Amino acid sequence: MNERIFEEDLRLPALYLISMNNGKLNTTQLSNLLRTILKPSGEDLELLANRNDDYFSQIVRNLTAKTRSFVKNGFIQRESKSGSPFFITDKGKIYLEQNKPGLKYLLSNDFDYVDIKENLKSIEKGKKIETFDENIIISEGLKIYTERSVYERSKKLRGYAIDYFSQDGRISCNCCSFNFEDFYGIDCGKGFIEIHHTKPIFKYEEQDINTTIEQAMKNLIPVCSNCHRMIHRNWAKPIEIQVLINTIQQNGIINGHKII
Numbered sequence: 001m002n003e004r005i006f007e008e009d010l011r012l013p014a015l016y017l018i019s020m021n022n023g024k025l026n027t028t029q030l031s032n033l034l035r036t037i038l039k040p041s042g043e044d045l046e047l048l049a050n051r052n053d054d055y056f057s058q059i060v061r062n063l064t065a066k067t068r069s070f071v072k073n074g075f076i077q078r079e080s081k082s083g084s085p086f087f088i089t090d091k092g093k094i095y096l097e098q099n100k101p102g103l104k105y106l107l108s109n110d111f112d113y114v115d116i117k118e119n120l121k122s123i124e125k126g127k128k129i130e131t132f133d134e135n136i137i138i139s140e141g142l143k144i145y146t147e148r149s150v151y152e153r154s155k156k157l158r159g160y161a162i163d164y165f166s167q168d169g170r171i172s173c174n175c176c177s178f179n180f181e182d183f184y185g186i187d188c189g190k191g192f193i194e195i196h197h198t199k200p201i202f203k204y205e206e207q208d209i210n211t212t213i214e215q216a217m218k219n220l221i222p223v224c225s226n227c228h229r230m231i232h233r234n235w236a237k238p239i240e241i242q243v244l245i246n247t248i249q250q251n252g253i254i255n256g257h258k259i260i
Contacts, residue, residue: 018088
Protein backbone atom coordinates (compact mmCIF):
# COMPACT_ATOMS: atom_id res chain seq x y z
CA MET A 1 0.00 0.00 0.00
CA ASN A 2 1.39 3.39 -0.99
CA GLU A 3 1.95 5.92 1.75
CA ARG A 4 -0.50 8.82 1.70
CA ILE A 5 0.67 12.33 0.94
CA PHE A 6 0.13 15.00 3.59
CA GLU A 7 -0.20 18.78 3.67
CA GLU A 8 3.44 19.37 4.54
CA ASP A 9 4.49 17.36 1.47
CA LEU A 10 2.68 19.83 -0.79
CA ARG A 11 4.02 23.10 0.63
CA LEU A 12 7.11 23.35 -1.56
CA PRO A 13 5.41 22.14 -4.78
CA ALA A 14 2.60 24.64 -4.13
CA LEU A 15 5.06 27.52 -3.70
CA TYR A 16 6.93 26.41 -6.81
CA LEU A 17 3.76 26.36 -8.93
CA ILE A 18 2.49 29.69 -7.58
CA SER A 19 5.86 31.26 -8.38
CA MET A 20 5.69 29.94 -11.94
CA ASN A 21 2.24 31.41 -12.49
CA ASN A 22 2.90 35.10 -11.91
CA GLY A 23 2.90 34.60 -8.17
CA LYS A 24 -0.74 33.67 -7.83
CA LEU A 25 -3.16 30.78 -8.25
CA ASN A 26 -6.52 29.95 -6.75
CA THR A 27 -7.31 26.65 -5.05
CA THR A 28 -8.81 24.95 -8.10
CA GLN A 29 -5.94 25.94 -10.36
CA LEU A 30 -3.35 24.90 -7.81
CA SER A 31 -5.04 21.55 -7.22
CA ASN A 32 -5.17 20.80 -10.96
CA LEU A 33 -1.50 21.69 -11.47
CA LEU A 34 -0.37 19.68 -8.45
CA ARG A 35 -2.33 16.72 -9.74
CA THR A 36 -0.73 17.06 -13.18
CA ILE A 37 2.89 17.13 -12.03
CA LEU A 38 2.62 14.75 -9.06
CA LYS A 39 0.32 12.20 -10.71
CA PRO A 40 -1.23 10.92 -7.43
CA SER A 41 -2.10 7.26 -7.10
CA GLY A 42 -3.42 4.69 -4.65
CA GLU A 43 -5.42 5.89 -1.65
CA ASP A 44 -4.97 9.53 -2.65
CA LEU A 45 -7.35 8.92 -5.56
CA GLU A 46 -10.08 7.29 -3.46
CA LEU A 47 -13.29 9.31 -3.30
CA LEU A 48 -14.39 10.79 0.00
CA ALA A 49 -17.63 9.47 1.48
CA ASN A 50 -20.67 11.15 -0.09
CA ARG A 51 -18.39 13.47 -2.10
CA ASN A 52 -17.19 13.77 -5.67
CA ASP A 53 -13.72 14.81 -4.49
CA ASP A 54 -10.86 12.46 -3.71
CA TYR A 55 -8.37 12.60 -0.83
CA PHE A 56 -5.80 14.48 -2.90
CA SER A 57 -8.20 17.35 -3.59
CA GLN A 58 -9.10 17.52 0.09
CA ILE A 59 -5.44 17.73 1.10
CA VAL A 60 -4.91 20.67 -1.28
CA ARG A 61 -7.97 22.44 0.16
CA ASN A 62 -6.70 21.83 3.68
CA LEU A 63 -3.27 23.13 2.73
CA THR A 64 -4.62 26.47 1.54
CA ALA A 65 -7.23 27.04 4.26
CA LYS A 66 -6.63 30.21 6.31
CA THR A 67 -6.78 28.22 9.53
CA ARG A 68 -3.98 25.84 8.50
CA SER A 69 -0.27 26.28 9.20
CA PHE A 70 0.77 27.01 5.61
CA VAL A 71 -1.23 30.23 5.62
CA LYS A 72 -1.09 31.00 9.36
CA ASN A 73 2.71 30.72 9.43
CA GLY A 74 3.03 33.24 6.64
CA PHE A 75 4.19 31.29 3.57
CA ILE A 76 1.28 32.50 1.44
CA GLN A 77 -1.49 35.06 1.74
CA ARG A 78 -4.97 35.18 0.28
CA GLU A 79 -7.97 37.43 0.30
CA SER A 80 -11.10 36.38 2.15
CA LYS A 81 -13.21 36.26 -1.02
CA SER A 82 -13.97 32.74 -2.24
CA GLY A 83 -11.85 31.77 -5.24
CA SER A 84 -9.32 34.54 -4.65
CA PRO A 85 -5.68 33.78 -5.55
CA PHE A 86 -2.77 33.05 -3.24
CA PHE A 87 0.29 35.27 -3.10
CA ILE A 88 3.73 34.14 -1.93
CA THR A 89 5.00 36.16 1.01
CA ASP A 90 8.65 37.15 1.51
CA LYS A 91 8.94 34.26 3.94
CA GLY A 92 7.55 31.90 1.32
CA LYS A 93 9.97 33.19 -1.32
CA ILE A 94 12.95 32.64 0.96
CA TYR A 95 11.79 29.13 1.86
CA LEU A 96 11.25 28.31 -1.83
CA GLU A 97 14.61 29.72 -2.90
CA GLN A 98 16.43 27.64 -0.29
CA ASN A 99 14.95 24.44 -1.72
CA LYS A 100 14.41 25.36 -5.37
CA PRO A 101 17.29 23.43 -7.04
CA GLY A 102 16.21 20.07 -5.64
CA LEU A 103 12.54 20.87 -6.07
CA LYS A 104 12.89 21.96 -9.70
CA TYR A 105 14.84 18.82 -10.52
CA LEU A 106 12.29 16.63 -8.77
CA LEU A 107 9.20 18.17 -10.41
CA SER A 108 10.51 18.66 -13.95
CA ASN A 109 11.38 15.03 -14.67
CA ASP A 110 9.16 12.00 -15.25
CA PHE A 111 9.48 10.52 -11.78
CA ASP A 112 6.55 8.57 -10.41
CA TYR A 113 4.40 9.60 -7.47
CA VAL A 114 6.11 7.37 -4.90
CA ASP A 115 9.58 8.70 -5.78
CA ILE A 116 8.41 12.30 -5.68
CA LYS A 117 6.68 11.86 -2.30
CA GLU A 118 9.70 10.15 -0.75
CA ASN A 119 12.12 12.86 -1.84
CA LEU A 120 9.76 15.72 -1.01
CA LYS A 121 9.75 14.45 2.56
CA SER A 122 13.55 14.55 2.64
CA ILE A 123 13.59 18.11 1.32
CA GLU A 124 10.92 19.19 3.83
CA LYS A 125 12.99 17.76 6.68
CA GLY A 126 15.72 20.23 5.76
CA LYS A 127 18.26 17.66 4.56
CA LYS A 128 21.00 19.30 2.50
CA ILE A 129 20.61 17.96 -1.02
CA GLU A 130 23.07 18.28 -3.88
CA THR A 131 21.67 17.84 -7.39
CA PHE A 132 23.01 16.59 -10.72
CA ASP A 133 22.04 18.52 -13.85
CA GLU A 134 22.68 17.04 -17.28
CA ASN A 135 21.59 20.29 -18.94
CA ILE A 136 24.60 22.11 -17.52
CA ILE A 137 26.92 19.66 -19.26
CA ILE A 138 25.08 20.00 -22.57
CA SER A 139 24.90 23.80 -22.64
CA GLU A 140 28.05 24.62 -20.63
CA GLY A 141 28.94 28.30 -21.25
CA LEU A 142 28.29 30.64 -18.31
CA LYS A 143 26.55 27.90 -16.35
CA ILE A 144 29.95 26.37 -15.64
CA TYR A 145 30.93 29.47 -13.73
CA THR A 146 27.64 30.21 -12.03
CA GLU A 147 26.97 26.62 -10.92
CA ARG A 148 30.46 25.14 -10.66
CA SER A 149 29.68 22.59 -7.94
CA VAL A 150 26.67 21.23 -9.82
CA TYR A 151 28.69 21.13 -13.03
CA GLU A 152 31.51 19.14 -11.44
CA ARG A 153 29.13 16.61 -9.85
CA SER A 154 27.19 16.23 -13.10
CA LYS A 155 30.35 15.87 -15.18
CA LYS A 156 31.56 13.09 -12.90
CA LEU A 157 28.19 11.29 -13.05
CA ARG A 158 28.04 11.66 -16.84
CA GLY A 159 31.57 10.32 -17.36
CA TYR A 160 30.93 7.31 -15.16
CA ALA A 161 27.60 6.63 -16.90
CA ILE A 162 29.14 6.75 -20.39
CA ASP A 163 31.79 4.21 -19.36
CA TYR A 164 29.15 2.08 -17.64
CA PHE A 165 26.73 1.93 -20.60
CA SER A 166 29.29 1.75 -23.42
CA GLN A 167 29.83 -1.56 -25.18
CA ASP A 168 33.11 -2.03 -27.05
CA GLY A 169 33.67 1.72 -26.77
CA ARG A 170 30.31 2.59 -28.32
CA ILE A 171 27.19 4.07 -26.73
CA SER A 172 23.77 4.44 -28.37
CA CYS A 173 20.35 5.81 -27.51
CA ASN A 174 18.34 3.39 -25.41
CA CYS A 175 15.12 4.50 -27.12
CA CYS A 176 15.85 4.79 -30.86
CA SER A 177 19.37 3.24 -31.07
CA PHE A 178 20.83 6.40 -32.63
CA ASN A 179 24.62 6.49 -32.40
CA PHE A 180 26.37 9.87 -32.65
CA GLU A 181 29.67 8.37 -33.77
CA ASP A 182 28.03 6.57 -36.71
CA PHE A 183 26.20 9.70 -37.84
CA TYR A 184 28.77 12.44 -37.16
CA GLY A 185 32.01 10.49 -37.34
CA ILE A 186 34.60 9.64 -34.72
CA ASP A 187 36.07 13.12 -34.27
CA CYS A 188 32.71 14.81 -33.68
CA GLY A 189 30.40 12.12 -32.30
CA LYS A 190 32.44 9.52 -30.43
CA GLY A 191 31.27 9.06 -26.83
CA PHE A 192 28.52 11.67 -27.02
CA ILE A 193 25.14 10.89 -25.45
CA GLU A 194 22.70 12.49 -23.02
CA ILE A 195 21.79 10.91 -19.69
CA HIS A 196 18.15 10.65 -18.64
CA HIS A 197 17.25 10.09 -14.97
CA THR A 198 14.44 7.56 -14.45
CA LYS A 199 14.48 8.07 -10.67
CA PRO A 200 15.65 11.03 -8.60
CA ILE A 201 19.39 11.15 -8.00
CA PHE A 202 20.38 13.27 -5.03
CA LYS A 203 23.58 13.39 -3.06
CA TYR A 204 22.95 14.06 0.60
CA GLU A 205 25.59 15.93 2.57
CA GLU A 206 26.76 12.89 4.51
CA GLN A 207 27.03 10.62 1.44
CA ASP A 208 30.19 9.87 -0.53
CA ILE A 209 29.85 11.06 -4.13
CA ASN A 210 31.49 7.96 -5.62
CA THR A 211 29.04 5.69 -3.81
CA THR A 212 26.13 7.90 -4.88
CA ILE A 213 27.23 7.73 -8.52
CA GLU A 214 27.73 3.97 -8.49
CA GLN A 215 24.27 3.44 -7.02
CA ALA A 216 22.76 5.86 -9.54
CA MET A 217 23.53 3.69 -12.57
CA LYS A 218 20.40 1.61 -12.16
CA ASN A 219 18.35 4.81 -12.45
CA LEU A 220 19.96 6.27 -15.59
CA ILE A 221 19.36 5.69 -19.30
CA PRO A 222 21.53 6.92 -22.21
CA VAL A 223 19.41 8.73 -24.80
CA CYS A 224 20.02 10.86 -27.88
CA SER A 225 19.23 14.56 -27.84
CA ASN A 226 16.01 14.13 -29.84
CA CYS A 227 14.59 11.43 -27.57
CA HIS A 228 15.61 13.36 -24.46
CA ARG A 229 13.78 16.45 -25.70
CA MET A 230 10.71 14.39 -26.58
CA ILE A 231 10.67 12.87 -23.09
CA HIS A 232 10.61 16.36 -21.58
CA ARG A 233 8.56 18.07 -24.27
CA ASN A 234 5.79 18.74 -21.78
CA TRP A 235 7.47 19.62 -18.46
CA ALA A 236 4.30 18.87 -16.52
CA LYS A 237 3.77 15.46 -18.11
CA PRO A 238 6.99 13.92 -19.46
CA ILE A 239 6.73 10.87 -21.69
CA GLU A 240 7.53 7.56 -20.04
CA ILE A 241 10.50 5.70 -21.55
CA GLN A 242 8.55 2.61 -22.62
CA VAL A 243 5.80 4.76 -24.14
CA LEU A 244 8.40 6.59 -26.23
CA ILE A 245 10.03 3.32 -27.30
CA ASN A 246 6.63 1.93 -28.35
CA THR A 247 5.91 5.12 -30.29
CA ILE A 248 9.24 4.90 -32.12
CA GLN A 249 8.65 1.23 -32.93
CA GLN A 250 5.23 2.07 -34.39
CA ASN A 251 6.26 5.19 -36.30
CA GLY A 252 10.08 5.65 -36.41
CA ILE A 253 10.68 6.40 -40.08
CA ILE A 254 13.65 8.33 -41.47
CA ASN A 255 13.93 8.92 -45.21
CA GLY A 256 11.21 6.36 -45.80
CA HIS A 257 12.87 3.61 -43.75
CA LYS A 258 11.89 2.20 -40.39
CA ILE A 259 14.69 2.75 -37.89
CA ILE A 260 13.71 -0.06 -35.51
